[in-house]
Amino acid sequence: MSLILIQALNGLQTGLVIFLAASGLTLVFGILGVINLSHGSFYMLGAYLALSLTGMFGDVFLALVAGIPLAFLLGLAIEWLFIRHLYDRDHLQQVLLTFALILIFNEFQQVVWGSYPHSIPAPSYLANSVRLTEGLSYPVYRLALMAICVALAIAMALVIQKTRIGRLIRAAESNREMVEALGFDSRLIFRMVFATGVALAATAGMLAAPIESAYPGIGDRVLIVSFVVVVIGGIGSVRGAFIGSLLIGMADAFGKVFLPQFSSIIIYALMALVLVIRPAGLFGRA
Template sequence: MELSFYLVQLLNAIQYGFLLFLVASGLTLLFGIMGIINLAHGSFYMIGAYLAYWLTDVTGNLWLGILLGLPIALLVGYLVERFAISFLYQRDHLYQVLLTFALILIFNELQQILWGTDVHGVAIPAILAGSIPLTENQSYPIYRLFISAVCIALACGMSWVIQKTRLGMMIRAGASNREMVQSLGINVNRLFALVFSLGVALAAFAGMLAAPVDSVYPGMGENVLIISFVVVVIGGTGSIKGAFVGAMLIGLVSTFGKVLLPEMASVMAYALMAVILLWRPQGLFGRAR
């Protein structure tokens, strides 16, 4: 157990945190702007991973697979929003829970029909297959660094879109006062459909990126979903900054938990959430209500 070992763990924690951030940022936007609780968000992560596996198999190239898979994910998100979610904006959260719970059942079944119940792997592209040696017997895979780099770029891109563009302005305004935005002549329905589809695409993209690192298996979305909920709760709903900090905290706690306290590893993230909630019930960056 020397320094380089902890360095590897730290890099792993950051990479895991970034992937969580991609899923959780979509979730927190849906909460904050649309007031929607989306349990099916993990299913979109799973769909992304399976699309990457399937399209890589067909085209023989992960990049092409991601490129083809993203529009499919966007389309799935758009259809789900139009034909299911859009009816529930004015209704109690209870019905959103029920509807998106049923969506999970349906997506899981569809996944079994389309791709079966086997566990699959996706090969890491040849350019990124190597690893960087840290010491004589420790090295770090380039692909994991690549994931972190892509996520950093995406996070910067997202913060630019939200802070500097007209679309971002509408999203921020929608988060603070939906009726006002509507009465100012902005088509809220279209805005919501766009935000939902983008959130779905982000989750699916996270699944695609993760596919070569983790294996692709049924039910993979559900683990990610629950831990993303924890991230959103810790960070505060509607706050992208909160999602980022929460994702990094959870990444650190679960990665180092596995190393230092393997028996309690999966409980620790939830314990962290409980402690933070005792201190700040609205989350780290949430607005007090």
């Protein structure tokens, strides 16, 4: 029971971090219609931002406060320079350009931070562990990480469902021409959505950095898993991304313990199973 409890917590923590990254990808893919292969690079940049800003401020949460606006501004710049030219082009051109961005960001990371892994310390006030049972404890930082991810997920749902900007985003996804006919600039809406996706991926990287550290290529697996989550949950569905992320997190955590020889393929088998039953994903539209 102790093993099951600890793996359930690990799966929940992994799933919630994946959700932050995958939710940004599903927003960009579902609303802008852009296949963004560089999304994992923003997770990597978030981890390295946490490294640099924690060195400056001495606390990863202060680094988070400074890093999120920087990531958002980076997203605005990238959308204006590159992504806005892809909206009316085919997916092959989107793939080629965003793959080029991966190469650029990887080279930038090597030049600025080098090729060695770097550890990021958790805040000293969250360095302890909470006793769950007589012989089982769990790091406080991981629990705080889960709480922050849940709070961000709730805030995201409220913004999309209850606010004016959320209604505009949903309207632009459904009928961009009608939104423009009503006097709104759909290009500006798309730019804000892309920047939000970048900020979410970077936030996930910054939050996970004290657990995973920062190292070259850290965003590659996150990109693949995020696409798996988008496929499972349904393109454009934030709710689907949340459910899919939790399923992936639990499958990965328990698979490593109970089926270690198949742990590397379990999440892909789960995706294949969902596609057989619901080809558009759990909450996607055909």
